[in-house]
Every structure is written in structure tokens, then in C-alpha cells.
Amino acid sequence: MNRKSVAVDMDNVIADIETNWIASYNAEFGANVTSEDLIGKPENDAFPDPIAAKTLIYKPGFFRNAPVIEGAQEALRKLQEHFDIYIVSAAMEFPNSLAEKYDWLAEHFPFIHWKNIVFCGDKSVIATDYLIDDHLKNLDFCKGMPILFTAGHNVNVKKYRRVNSWSEVLELFEGELANS
Known part of the structure; x- marks a missing residue:
């Protein structure tokens, strides 16, 4: 399978x-x-x-010093047991973010292999079964199932399946596993 x-x-x-x-x-x-x-x-x-x-x-350190969203590390570890996980960031808009984001991932998500990290300019090239993102500009072109992760700027969006936390992500994927 x-x-x-x-x-x-x-x-x-x-x-x-x-x-x-x-x-x-x-x-x-x-x-x-x-x-x-x-x-x-x-x-x-x-x-x-x-x-x-x-x-x-655009200031040095902006992306490097961001806190981790609560539950993300544990959830991605758990999801890796059943899914191929790719971290995908449209990092090209802010070129100084490339090294900072890579270093941030190495510190906080060392279990994500470098081959599973994709820095791009346009996420429409991503062809995964699922995309978890906070922006419609990325989800609108998702080739698989788009999943909207709640952020302040998207609370009024009614489009797409919404998750408000990483515990909700896990619940969603447990349902996906049960249905497959």
C-alpha cells in the first residue's frame, strides 16, 4: 500500500x-x-x-526566532508513522528567510529529513495528497485535499476544511486512515 x-x-x-x-x-x-x-x-x-x-x-532573525505552534512537533511525528510529510514554504519572496527557515526546521523538527523540505516561490507546483496551509492563494491550487489552518487573517474564510489546532489535524487524519 x-x-x-x-x-x-x-x-x-x-x-x-x-x-x-x-x-x-x-x-x-x-x-x-x-x-x-x-x-x-x-x-x-x-x-x-x-x-x-x-x-x-526583511530583518535578520525574523524567521529564525519564531516560536513553534503548539502541538506541531508531536503531531508531525505521529503523522510520519502513516504519511510522507513534506514541509513546504514559499520562502523565495523573502530570500533572507531561506537559511533562517532551514535552521529553524533543523532545531525544532530535526526528524524531518532535508529531502522532505521544499522551499519554493509558488506552491501550485506541489502535488501532494493533502496541503495544510493558512493562505487561500496556496490552497486554491492544491492538487489534493486542501486543509485551512486557522490564523488571525483567515478566521472569516468559509472555504475549505478548517482545522484550528494540531490536535484537530490529528483527528482529521485519524478519520482519513480509518476510511482508507
Whole structure:
């Protein structure tokens, strides 16, 4: 029996970029932005000064210092028992993120083999059975089953199967295994 494949986005799926971005913005600009302030707003419009917020993404260390989303490590270890797991990030938009994301994965997800890490510019080239992502721009072109991982910017999206946590991801895939 062939194992099915699962592509997993990094930012706001396994790496808590939102929390990191808020902390960086508040420290840099003396603001008091909270995660609640970002709920339901597109990422480019979520901060009081969106242009200043975007500059933070280009600073060294931005991607390297993000916390891990709760439950992601344990869930991916468990999913690896039954699925081929690929970490897929559209990292080309922020070239300084390439090394930082690779180093971040090596630290927090050392059980993901380097052959299963894909840094690309456009995720429409990914042809896995499942894609877990927080952005419609990636899920809209998914060749398998798209799974929307909840983030502040996508809470109002009704399209696609939604998961709010890694425990919900595990529940979903336990159901998939039971049905196969």
C-alpha cells in the first residue's frame, strides 16, 4: 500500500509568525498590538503602520526566532508513522528567510529529513495528497485535499476544511486512515 503525502506550510502553521511579528512590531515601534487586533484582517493591513510592519519581515532573525505552534512537533511525528510529510514554504519572496527557515526546521523538527523540505516561490507546483496551509492563494491550487489552518487573517474564510489546532489535524487524519 502506498503512503499518502502531506505538505505542511511553515508560517502560521508550524512556525508562529503572527506572535513573532506582533512582538517585533511592538518592540520596534513602541506599540501595544495584540493578536486580537489582527483577527479577521489581511496580514498586509493588520498593523497600525502596515509598511513599517512589512519591513520587519526583511530583518535578520525574523524567521529564525519564531516560536513553534503548539502541538506541531508531536503531531508531525505521529503523522510520519502513516504519511510522507513534506514541509513546504514559499520562502523565495523573502530570500533572507531561506537559511533562517532551514535552521529553524533543523532545531525544532530535526526528524524531518532535508529531502522532505521544499522551499519554493509558488506552491501550485506541489502535488501532494493533502496541503495544510493558512493562505487561500496556496490552497486554491492544491492538487489534493486542501486543509485551512486557522490564523488571525483567515478566521472569516468559509472555504475549505478548517482545522484550528494540531490536535484537530490529528483527528482529521485519524478519520482519513480509518476510511482508507
